[in-house]
Amino acid sequence: FGMVAFASSLDQAGPITKTVEDAAILLRSMCSFDPKDSTSLDVDTPDWTQSLGKSVKGLRIGVPREYVVDGMPAEIQALWDQGIEWLKAAGCEIVPISLPHTRYALPAYYIIAPAEASSNLARYDGMRFGHRAEGTTSLTDLYETSRAQGFGKEVQRRLTIGAYVLSAGFYDAYYVRALKVRRRIAMDFDAVWDRVDAILTPSTPSAAFALGDKQIDPLQMYLNDIFTVTANLAGLPGISVPAGLDAGGLPLGLQVIGKALDEATVFQVASALEDAAGFVAKPEKWW
Template structure:
């Protein structure tokens, strides 16, 4: 029954409703795949087989009575950033190894409300800080894709590397992920999957281990645009437990996917054509423009002049918030605590030095630095001003365009270990994605083609705040035109 794992979320939900197969069968199929693949791909940090089967049986009982929610019986993977009641939640860190929250994140609670089944917790960069899934305390995740004629293992991207790899390798129907600077869209692009970061405030951050509060948003990684629309709808809700949650209705986005994009005005920002961009990425972008033109869109050349400041701004704002958000990991109430210490300060220092990996420590140090007396105005306050300008750049073009088309990443998936030595090169991965986090806008990555080595590449569609509807429409059009059906050849 391993074919079941190749189903899209939409088809699986339909099949479950039609009782073509049971949730238990489907869940068993995924657990089987995970058992064989995970030792190689390392996508899951914990597989919750028994819980999954119990949920599956409960779903089958509901389905048998013709009941059940939008995701009834659908086995999903959950990024280990979402707190799951009674199930270890680590955020990919030794700091939280063994931490079992007595509470459920709002996003996952919404999924269980709609009948989803949890297969397990997905690997990720430590505290979502990374673009290659190499900072995880549980080791790197491996991309199921390989370059033609090269056996080297590639990164699935990060920080939601586990989510992307699991979806691409059919280790779940779809997965939750989170995106602070590109952590959904970059891994989606690297693995030939679809990933959307919704408008800031659509998905509740309650129970999501925080990285940078003003940038963090949950979203799905899925096999198709429609699947993303379905899963995102379940994930989003207004939540009084999150002060930044938006009190807006969650539309039925799946209905938009496949609708005509005729007459939509699509912006192409000059500033995203960066120096050193691989020709293949440029070509793919041009191809995307042609596809949309052919589908009846009007193409508008636009300028987002502050784009070049987005990456430095992001690498001030995000570490600053992180340096404060991660202060709670002090060895006092939960998480790792050093066994040997000489004083209170030493206990803090030792616990955090042992519990946090190098990249987390680097960012916390940067964050503490940019907030410190004498530097606060020069770095943090200035970054907030630039952030406002970046948001205004978008505001200024929305009168002229309905959505914006850009590449998702400046490259295809690279080799594991390739960029570890140089954090700055690693940070460049986020160059096309951080702008939407800074501006709070929705952005989706859709697989649009393969590069010359046979690796997937993605295109990004950015929309107005709360206009995921248009984003899904355009993404659907790209998906249709690209006809991207490639899957990684199974080698694991």
């Protein structure tokens, strides 16, 4: 409660930390039932720090073949292979799995998320919430100018996409169909949880791009979400652990996805990866 809603059915507040332990500590502090938040669950909050350092021997780790995407840099594949070897060495059983609807996750996400954002952010009109423009001449002018000034270019782009897919004649063709695809993606995960305890994938198909770079190509930016949006669509916990550097010295991560409300196993596997990777690289001063 109190946070700005982007896409209500996808949003999840999560910490960005230096270590897996810090993430467990912060998440425990953040998690509790809030009667003012319709998306919060009235369940006990475990002490996830108890999962850190526990042996992962015997855990079954799924490796989805659909996460091998065309054009993925060799260094991403190499890091993924290394992560698999680290977990093997720690005693995990590696299980090849299939999540066949993964390839539809990104387009489904970029229909559902902008649609919900368009609905949620409609209240930021300069009257009820948000920035109010000065010197306007009419109510319509106030709305338009306030939103134009208050939202950045990327937010405006997503709101426009969202308004389009929710508009008359397109709602069923885009938004409703995307929700059906989302259900299929969740069913893919449901079908493998009886065989695996967690899933290991790369975090992104490339290292972070430079500030201001690729601004003229939003599609390229959106493609960087290809490995992470499935967890949001399926309602699953995920964590990205820095595990190596690319040729340019930029960090690359490995992602662990777990069963719903099984953050304990996610932290357990992430802790093992962190120990094996021994990632201590720090950026040079860049500002």
